[in-house]
Amino acid sequence: MPASLSNYLQRRLLKWLDRRVPASHEHHLNVNSIFILPSGFGWSFIILSLCLFLLGTNYQNNLMLLLSYLCLSIMLLTLFYTHQNFARLALKATPPSPFHCNLQGELQLQVIPHAAAPTKTCNGVLAIKWLNTVRPMDTTAHASNENISVAQQTYSFSLNDNEVTDTKQTQTLSVPLPIPVRGRFALGRLTIACDFPLGLYKCWTHLDFDQQVTVYAKPQEGPVTVNKVASSNESDSVSQVNDLTSNEDFYALNDYEVGQPLNRVSWKHVAKNGNWVSKSFTSLQSDSFVLSVPSNIDVETAVSALTYATLSWTGADRVFGIQYKGLNIAPAHGVKQMHECLSALACLNSHSSQASSTSNKTVSISSIKNERARSTK
Incomplete structure (x- = not known):
C-alpha cells in the first residue's frame, strides 16, 4: 500500500x-x-x-x-x-x-x-x-507528518x-x-x-x-562557553551573617553586645575566663554564570552540550543560566532551574528566531527530522 x-x-x-x-x-x-x-x-x-x-x-x-x-x-x-x-x-x-x-x-x-x-x-x-x-x-502544514518510526x-x-x-x-x-x-x-x-x-x-x-x-535532548559533552555574571558587590566575597536561623560556617569571635541572641554566645569562653564573646558566621556569595555555545556549532550538538552542562552544574549545586539563539534563562540553581532549562532546550527549534523558556508548544516530529537532515548537509 x-x-x-x-x-x-x-x-x-x-x-x-x-x-x-x-x-x-x-x-x-x-x-x-x-x-x-x-x-x-x-x-x-x-x-x-x-x-x-x-x-x-x-x-x-x-x-x-x-x-x-x-x-x-x-x-x-x-x-x-x-x-x-x-x-x-x-x-x-x-x-x-x-x-x-x-x-x-x-x-x-x-x-x-x-x-x-x-x-x-x-x-x-x-x-x-x-x-x-x-x-x-x-x-494543514503538518497534515502529512509521519509518526515516529519505532x-x-x-x-x-x-x-x-x-x-x-x-x-x-x-x-x-x-x-x-x-x-x-x-x-x-x-x-x-x-x-x-x-x-x-x-x-x-x-x-x-x-x-x-x-x-x-x-x-x-541526549546529554553529550561539548564546547560550552561559561561567562561570569558581574554583580554590584562582587568584591565582597564573604559577608557576615548574624541571623538566628542561619546555618552557615563559623567565621570569628566578636565582643558580645546587649540584645544579641544568647545562642550565639560562646559559653566555653565565658566559663573559661569570664569574657562574653559572640560567634559570627559567614556566607559565601555564590557566583552566577551563563552557559552558551558558539553560533557556528550545529544546533543538535549545541543542545546536547547545554543539556549535559545543565545536568553537571545542577549536580554541583551551582548558579547558572543559559543563553543561546534567543533563549535567555536567568541564572538560578536547584531542580526547578534544571527542569526549566532542559524543557526549554528540548523545545528549541533550529529555524526559530525566538525561543522562550516557558514555551509549551508541541514540536513536530517531521520538522525535527528535517532540521537534522539539513544540519548534516
Whole structure:
C-alpha cells in the first residue's frame, strides 16, 4: 500500500476514533469503545464446527451433529462472556515524567474500579501497544507528518483478581514510551486487547489518555562557553551573617553586645575566663554564570552540550543560566532551574528566531527530522 494512502486511511481512522472514543484522562469501557471479532483460533474453531455439521448431515450421524451444535454453543457463550469481561475494565493515566530521548520513558496506567460494576474486575492478560505513539498535528502544514518510526511492540500485563485475593490495592501498568527525538509531544492512542477466557474472541479498544510529555535532548559533552555574571558587590566575597536561623560556617569571635541572641554566645569562653564573646558566621556569595555555545556549532550538538552542562552544574549545586539563539534563562540553581532549562532546550527549534523558556508548544516530529537532515548537509 502506498505511504500516502496509508497515511490518509490512518488519519480518517483517528478522526473517527476521536468522535467515537474521545480523549480523556480516565476511561471506563462501554459498548461504544469496545470492538470484538473472532481470533485466529476462533475462526479455526468455527470452520471445525461447520465441517462437523457437514459431515454429520452427509453421513446422518447424530453424534457428529450434536458435537457441532456443542461447538456452536461454546462460541456463542464465549462471545458474550468475553465482551462482558472486557467491559469491566477501567483505566486512569497519570502524567508521564520527562525523560531523555536516548532513554525510554513510561506511561503509568492505573486499573481502577469500573463505574458500572465497581465490585467486579476484568480478568485475563491485557495486550497493550501503541496505535500511534505521538498524536499527529491538526494544522494543514503538518497534515502529512509521519509518526515516529519505532517498532510497534506489544506489551503483556496480567491483571490481578481482586475478588480472589481480597485486596483493594490499585494495580499499575507501566507502558514503555519510545520517543527517539527531543521535544514536547502529545501522546497518541493505545490499543488494548484481551482474549479471556478461551481465546476464541479478541476484544480490543483504542484509548487516548490526553497526556503530554517532554522529551529532553541526549546529554553529550561539548564546547560550552561559561561567562561570569558581574554583580554590584562582587568584591565582597564573604559577608557576615548574624541571623538566628542561619546555618552557615563559623567565621570569628566578636565582643558580645546587649540584645544579641544568647545562642550565639560562646559559653566555653565565658566559663573559661569570664569574657562574653559572640560567634559570627559567614556566607559565601555564590557566583552566577551563563552557559552558551558558539553560533557556528550545529544546533543538535549545541543542545546536547547545554543539556549535559545543565545536568553537571545542577549536580554541583551551582548558579547558572543559559543563553543561546534567543533563549535567555536567568541564572538560578536547584531542580526547578534544571527542569526549566532542559524543557526549554528540548523545545528549541533550529529555524526559530525566538525561543522562550516557558514555551509549551508541541514540536513536530517531521520538522525535527528535517532540521537534522539539513544540519548534516
